[in-house]
Amino acid sequence: MPEYxxxxxxxxxxxxxxxxxxxxxxxxxxxxxxxxxxxxxLGKAHTVMAEGGMAAAMGNVDDRDNWRxxxxxxxxxxxxxxxxxxAEIHAKEAPARVRELEAWGAMFDRTKDGRxxxxxxxxxxxxxxxxxxxxxxxxxxxTLQDHGVxxxxxxxxxxxxxxxxxxxxxxxxxxAYDRERGQFRVLHxxxxxxxxxxxxxxxQITSNSWEYSGDGHALAFHAGAALLDMEFVQFHPTxxxxxxxxxxxxxxxxxxxxGGVLRNKEGKRFMFDDIPENYRSQTADTEDxxxxxxxxxxxxxxxxxxxxxxxxxRCINREVKAGRGSPHGGVYLDIAWIKEKLPNxxxxxxxxxxxxxxxxxxxxDLDITREPMEIGPTVHYVMGGVLVDxxxxxxxxxxxxxxxxxxxxxxxxxxxxxxxxxxxxxxGKRAGExxxxxxxxxxxxxxxxxxxxxxxxxxxxxxxxxxxxxxxxAVQHALQEVMQNLVGIVRREEExxxxxxxxxxxKQHAAKAGVTGNRxxxxxxxxxxxxxxxxxVSEIVTRAALERKESRGAQFRDDYPTKSEEWGKYxxxxxxxxxxxxxxxxxxxxxxxxxxxQVIEEQK
Amino acid sequence: MTPQNESxxxxxxxxxxxxxxxxxxxxxxISSGMVVLDAVHKIQAEQANDLAVRWNCKAGxxxxxxxxxxxxxxxxxxxxxxxxxxxxxxxVEPMHTFPRIKDLVTDxxxxxxVKKEIKKFQPRKPDAADGTWRMQxxxxxxxxxxxxxxxxxxxxxxxxxxxxHHMHDQFIGPRFLVYAAALxxxxxxSADRIAELRDSCGIGLCNITxxxxxxxxxxxxxxxxxxxxLKERVVDRFYDPLTRLFKMFG
Numbered sequence: 082m083p084e085y086x087x088x089x090x091x092x093x094x095x096x097x098x099x100x101x102x103x104x105x106x107x108x109x110x111x112x113x114x115x116x117x118x119x120x121x122x123l124g125k126a127h128t129v130m131a132e133g134g135m136a137a138a139m140g141n142v143d144d145r146d147n148w149r150x151x152x153x154x155x156x157x158x159x160x161x162x163x164x165x166x167x168a169e170i171h172a173k174e175a176p177a178r179v180r181e182l183e184a185w186g187a188m189f190d191r192t193k194d195g196r197x198x199x200x201x202x203x204x205x206x207x208x209x210x211x212x213x214x215x216x217x218x219x220x221x222x223x224t225l226q227d228h229g230v231x232x233x234x235x236x237x238x239x240x241x242x243x244x245x246x247x248x249x250x251x252x253x254x255x256x257a258y259d260r261e262r263g264q265f266r267v268l269h270x271x272x273x274x275x276x277x278x279x280x281x282x283x284x285q286i287t288s289n290s291w292e293y294s295g296d297g298h299a300l301a302f303h304a305g306a307a308l309l310d311m312e313f314v315q316f317h318p319t320x321x322x323x324x325x326x327x328x329x330x331x332x333x334x335x336x337x338x339x340g341g342v343l344r345n346k347e348g349k350r351f352m353f354d355d356i357p358e359n360y361r362s363q364t365a366d367t368e369d370x371x372x373x374x375x376x377x378x379x380x381x382x383x384x385x386x387x388x389x390x391x392x393x394x395r396c397i398n399r400e401v402k403a404g405r406g407s408p409h410g411g412v413y414l415d416i417a418w419i420k421e422k423l424p425n426x427x428x429x430x431x432x433x434x435x436x437x438x439x440x441x442x443x444x445x446d447l448d449i450t451r452e453p454m455e456i457g458p459t460v461h462y463v464m465g466g467v468l469v470d471x472x473x474x475x476x477x478x479x480x481x482x483x484x485x486x487x488x489x490x491x492x493x494x495x496x497x498x499x500x501x502x503x504x505x506x507x508x509g510k511r512a513g514e515x516x517x518x519x520x521x522x523x524x525x526x527x528x529x530x531x532x533x534x535x536x537x538x539x540x541x542x543x544x545x546x547x548x549x550x551x552x553x554x555a556v557q558h559a560l561q562e563v564m565q566n567l568v569g570i571v572r573r574e575e576e577x578x579x580x581x582x583x584x585x586x587x588k589q590h591a592a593k594a595g596v597t598g599n600r601x602x603x604x605x606x607x608x609x610x611x612x613x614x615x616x617x618v619s620e621i622v623t624r625a626a627l628e629r630k631e632s633r634g635a636q637f638r639d640d641y642p643t644k645s646e647e648w649g650k651y652x653x654x655x656x657x658x659x660x661x662x663x664x665x666x667x668x669x670x671x672x673x674x675x676x677x678x679q680v681i682e683e684q685k
Numbered sequence: 686m687t688p689q690n691e692s693x694x695x696x697x698x699x700x701x702x703x704x705x706x707x708x709x710x711x712x713x714x715i716s717s718g719m720v721v722l723d724a725v726h727k728i729q730a731e732q733a734n735d736l737a738v739r740w741n742c743k744a745g746x747x748x749x750x751x752x753x754x755x756x757x758x759x760x761x762x763x764x765x766x767x768x769x770x771x772x773x774x775x776x777v778e779p780m781h782t783f784p785r786i787k788d789l790v791t792d793x794x795x796x797x798x799v800k801k802e803i804k805k806f807q808p809r810k811p812d813a814a815d816g817t818w819r820m821q822x823x824x825x826x827x828x829x830x831x832x833x834x835x836x837x838x839x840x841x842x843x844x845x846x847x848x849x850h851h852m853h854d855q856f857i858g859p860r861f862l863v864y865a866a867a868l869x870x871x872x873x874x875s876a877d878r879i880a881e882l883r884d885s886c887g888i889g890l891c892n893i894t895x896x897x898x899x900x901x902x903x904x905x906x907x908x909x910x911x912x913x914x915l916k917e918r919v920v921d922r923f924y925d926p927l928t929r930l931f932k933m934f935g
Binding site: 121122123124125126127129130180183184185186188190191194195196197198213214216218219220223227228230231238261290291292323324325326327330331435436439440443444445552553554555558596597598599601602603604605606608 | 702716718720729731734738740742746747748786788797800806808817820821828829833835836
């Protein structure tokens with residue numbers, strides 16, 4: 082029988098990215114004994130890779146901005162499938178969360194009058210993203226980390242959750258293993274917050290790190306919590322496409338915010354050819370107007386390169402398919418051209434986009450101040466996640482909360498760039514606050530010995546199969562290929578049905594995965610266990626995408642290429658059936674309050 | 686030498702645990718544009734599933750995949766194979782300054798303990814009624830340079846005070862001198878760390894050989910911009926003869 086070390090907490094946080102750390106800070110500040118489990122070392126979570134900035138209507142650069150505009154932008158970007166109450170809370174609370182970071186030591190870029198500088202980004206009407214060059218995520222995670230370590234939070238670095246534990250209906254903790262020694266830890270908690278990020282590792286070409294294996298989504302699903310909007314997977318329009326080994330690495334939208342343009346191999350700015358109706362009145366008519374917008378001309382409208390990510394990614398995909406792409410299967414993103422407009426463009430680009438300059442110089446031998454980049458869509462973000470209450474972030478399982486990318490609701494069918502970092506802060510804080518409150522109001526639940534033993538036994542099975550078992554890396558690679566090719570940026574029914582068959586086969590392979598060596602820092606073993614989560618979320622994404630028979634936001638169906646008014650009335654809600662199957666049901670979109678309806682009207 | 690498509694290279698990777706280990710050779714296919722981390726992953730997936738290696742972002746932003754490649758401290762994700770001589774084996778081994786855990790993974794927990802001991806950020810009263818501060822970009826440029834640090838700990842790895850003399854209990858190392866400098870030069874921070882820099886941080890042990898600056902993947906001018914100015918502050922406070930005179934009669 083495996084042995085366990087037991088730890089007791091009021092609040093257990095799973096994940097130490099922006100949402101997890103912000104939740105932990107809030108919970109511990111409320112007096113809750115708080116533990117954080119993170120798969121990596123502290124400060125390495127995926128938030129570190131966020132580049133462009135965090136959206137908050139502070140109006141430092143353009144005083145026409147306020148929460149009403151931000152709310153309307155978020156709803157329009159999400160194609161009105163958003164939880165409007167979450168969008169309202171987010172728009173109202175984001176400025177305070179950004180200012181708080183400054184009070185904790187974050188050092189944002191400054192305006193001329195010494196305030197926090199804000200930049201343009203896709204889908205945001207005014208310059209709204211507080212940023213630090215193109216390394217805003219690093220600034221955010223370091224600030225939260227350095228503040229958090231003085232708060233008395235207990236960190237379990239390099240530990241992974243095997244399963245959530247339940248006492249009846251309620252979540253009462255989790256079983257984890259530490260990666261270094263491979264020992265099990267029972268984490269007994271009155272409330273648990275999932276802040277595990279996304280699912281990008283289910284795909285071949287992704288901007289996401291290995292950690293993004295859909296852990297929170299899958300853990301919540303298996304614990305009986307409802308998920309929402311899982312068909313909506315965001316392809317970021319600009320990932321690197323060459324050399325092959327860096328395919329998918331993110332190129333920040335900030336490049337376009339600073340004046341970068343997209344061209345096909347004929348040199349044409351193709352984004353001007355396809356401007357959606359609901360954005361036409363906000364989009365520049367000419368290249369010159371677009372340039373003036375990026376340089377802060379308040380009378381100018383934004384260039385079409387700064388339309389929403391779903392749209393830009395599809396336009397790039399279309400150019401490539403039509404044979405107008407670049408040599409390595411992308412299109413060109415050109416910031417070097419601004420030398421025609423700015424005499425000191427080389428220095429300017431290096432100052433505004435330092436890590437992009439660095440990244441291309443080192444990984445692709447390319448100087449972005451002189452040459453255009455080759456870019457193409459890359460899996461970046463999942464809008465779907467654990468269904469939560471807008472105010473408290475509690476899931477449908479009592480005591481289980483979710484925040485950040487693994488939660489659902491704020492972004493609807495498509496997320497605006499910059500709304501993720503602010504999401505992490507706003508709802509991370511709320512999750513921590515309400516988890517601490519729940520912990521105060523409820524006694525510790527009973528630890529379920531049978532669940533712990535069963536999960537630990539399951540986790541050790543790959544060692545029993547040893548070298549005779551299936552190579553877990555091979556299964557993971559096969560799954561990534563299936564999702565990339567059959568449930569990608571353009572979807573159709575017969576391909577997704579094929580994907581489901583293959584996922585079912587791969588599940589059988591995964592159940593036979595074997596590993597050699599011992600339990601100490603054994604990456605093969607870690608991968609074998611991650612497979613369960615990856616396969617769970619892959620099946621859910623595919624089934625939800627099959628079910629939604631329309632094209633909206635990030636979901637584009639070749640066989641249903643238009644948006645349907647009928648489908649606009651529903652979110653898709655996913656829940657585990659009694660027999661373990663994935664049940665999908667339509668849930669009516671939360672109706673707008675009269676006040677919010679008016680805000681949307683006035684911002685049209 | 687530029688790797689051609691479908692050519693092969695040998696990677697001599699250190700395998701072992703806290704107590705013992707040895708280099709082991711792996712031959713693997715390489716293709717154009719590959720970095721060392723790609724090769725290590727390929728070997729892990731195809732030949733050695735239990736090969737331990739840390740990584741996250743694969744884009745030089747998280748500082749997880751630090752190792753010593755052909756003897757030089759580097760990020761595996763940012764070291765292109767075409768910068769290495771591939772007619773001989775490429776050696777990949779864990780950082781030397783930290784205790785080994787397994788294969789390429791080391792125990793860097795000391796760094797987290799050291800950081801916690803440094804007096805944390807303490808802002809002065811906000812400048813504006815809404816709780817915000819006013820700072821000019823030119824006043825924050827230097828601090829932003831220091832805050833680029835990705836905590837890869839390569840500077841700690843190469844620092845001879847730590848690497849050769851093992852003075853981990855007397856010297857906080859370049860990473861945390863940069864951290865302290867970011868706090869000390871922050872225009873709104875009000876704490877004073879000069880005495881602790883001299884005492885518990887051991888800044889005097891640095892004899893400015895600039896090895897740290899050379900290996901910094903973020904190109905932070907660690908010695909010139911962080912350590913030397915901090916040393917000057919310590920000297921001004923504790924060793925300046927005029928100040929001492931004033932203190933004597935003050």
